[in-house]
Amino acid sequence: MKKNKLLIVFLLIFVFGLTGCVRQLQGPDGRPVRNEETGQALNRNILCAPTDGKTIKLYEENKQAMIEHYEQQLEEGYLAPRDFDAKIAELLDVNELIDCSDLKITTGGWQGFWTTLFVRPLVWSLITVGEFVGNYGLAIIFVTLIIRAIMYPVTLKTAKQSENLKKAKPELDKINKKYKDKKDQDATMKKSQEMMAVYKKHKISPLSGCLFGMIQIPMFLAFFEALHRLPVLSEGNFLIYRLAVTPMSGGGFYFILPALVLAATYFAFKHNASMNMGGDQEKQMKIMMKVMMVMIFFFSFNMSTGIIIYWITNNSFTILQNLIVKRSK
Numbered sequence: 277m278k279k280n281k282l283l284i285v286f287l288l289i290f291v292f293g294l295t296g297c298v299r300q301l302q303g304p305d306g307r308p309v310r311n312e313e314t315g316q317a318l319n320r321n322i323l324c325a326p327t328d329g330k331t332i333k334l335y336e337e338n339k340q341a342m343i344e345h346y347e348q349q350l351e352e353g354y355l356a357p358r359d360f361d362a363k364i365a366e367l368l369d370v371n372e373l374i375d376c377s378d379l380k381i382t383t384g385g386w387q388g389f390w391t392t393l394f395v396r397p398l399v400w401s402l403i404t405v406g407e408f409v410g411n412y413g414l415a416i417i418f419v420t421l422i423i424r425a426i427m428y429p430v431t432l433k434t435a436k437q438s439e440n441l442k443k444a445k446p447e448l449d450k451i452n453k454k455y456k457d458k459k460d461q462d463a464t465m466k467k468s469q470e471m472m473a474v475y476k477k478h479k480i481s482p483l484s485g486c487l488f489g490m491i492q493i494p495m496f497l498a499f500f501e502a503l504h505r506l507p508v509l510s511e512g513n514f515l516i517y518r519l520a521v522t523p524m525s526g527g528g529f530y531f532i533l534p535a536l537v538l539a540a541t542y543f544a545f546k547h548n549a550s551m552n553m554g555g556d557q558e559k560q561m562k563i564m565m566k567v568m569m570v571m572i573f574f575f576s577f578n579m580s581t582g583i584i585i586y587w588i589t590n591n592s593f594t595i596l597q598n599l600i601v602k603r604s605k
Contacts, residue, residue: 297321298504301338301368304345309338314518315525316580319504323384323399325373326507335370342367376403376508394494398502402509413514416503416582420589423495428597435594435601437480444478495590503582510582519582526581533584537576540591541569544598 300308301318308317311331318334326332346363349355355363374383381400386392398419406415424431448471455467475481503509503519510520516529523530545565576584 298501301335303338304341309334311520314510314520315522316510316520320368321505322368322370322373322507323396323505324376324379324507325370326511327376328507328511331507331511332370335368339367339369376506377407379403394498395501395505398498399506402502402506406508406512411514412509412512413517413519413582413585416499416509416514416519416585417589420499420586421593424590424593431594431597432601435598438598439601440478440480444474444480447474492590496587499586500583503580503586510580514581514585517581519585520580522578522580523584524577530581533581534573534576536588537579537584538569538573540588540595541572544591544594545569 299320301320303309310317311334313330318331318338326335343364346355346360350357350360379400381397383396387396401419401422402412402415405418406412409415409418451467451470451474455463458464458467512519517533518526521530523533545568576587579587
């Protein structure tokens with residue numbers, strides 16, 4: 277079990293290590309440059325050109341302001357001529373970027389493992405589907421469903437584990453009760469052996485509950501980066517919502533979105549396999565899940581509508597999958 281836990285930690289670190297970075301565009305004062313209309317912070321490492329006139333103007337004004345800032349530093353001796361040239365070369369010129377509709381999977385060549393193999397293919401998929409259906413909000417929904425459909429055989433095993441654990445729960449509760457007041461090493465070892473025998477009997481993997489999270493994390497990170505590095509998505513709308521606006525900046529009817537996030541998260545977590553292990557482990561998992569749900573709820577107030585659409589769609593698929601497995605059992 278210790279080896280398995282170390283493997284999970286290693287995989288999580290590996291995923292985060294692969295993750296790229298959404299770099300915010302900063303002004304001469306070091307503060308993020310924001311679109312006052314949407315409250316969205318503009319990003320420096322976007323993959324293609326924005327089409328909104330106000331957004332383009334903000335990028336152009338920022339470039340000019342940064343040039344003047346570096347020129348002043350050069351005159352005052354705070355910046356060497358060589359460093360000045362390097363700083364100017366690093367400035368983003370949106371007029372040199374390609375149109376998002378022309379973006380391909382291979383555009384830009386190799387840009388690191390994460391961007392090349394995860395983010396850029398996802399960006400291309402969102403653009404392609406968005407142009408086909410005529411709405412980038414719908415594109416987020418369709419691409420999420422397509423990815424989940426591809427991964428269905430893997431996530432189905434996790435859903436089945438939950439139902440198997442429900443069957444095994446009476447036996448696990450009996451073992452926990454049996455060793456409730458026995459804390460010595462010999463009793464602990466016997467308890468572990470008896471529980472592993474129950475897991476084997478019902479074809480349960482103790483790590484099945486972790487599989488759900490290990491799949492969710494890289495998917496969320498890839499969507500987060502793709503949506504923030506693709507300007508046409510932030511410029512689009514879905515129903516009455518602007519994809520770039522967060523509930524905190526949008527207010528009013530945008531506050532419905534965090535409530536939907538909380539509901540979708542609750543019902544997706546409800547059938548997680550780890551919630552049915554019995555004993556102290558089950559209590560700890562339930563507490564952790566409640567804390568996570570509260571955190572996700574409050575974080576969602578600062579999530580863009582595009583990310584919230586992905587989150588709700590992804591969790592809705594999980595809920596539907598769990599219902600199908602439950603009925604089949």
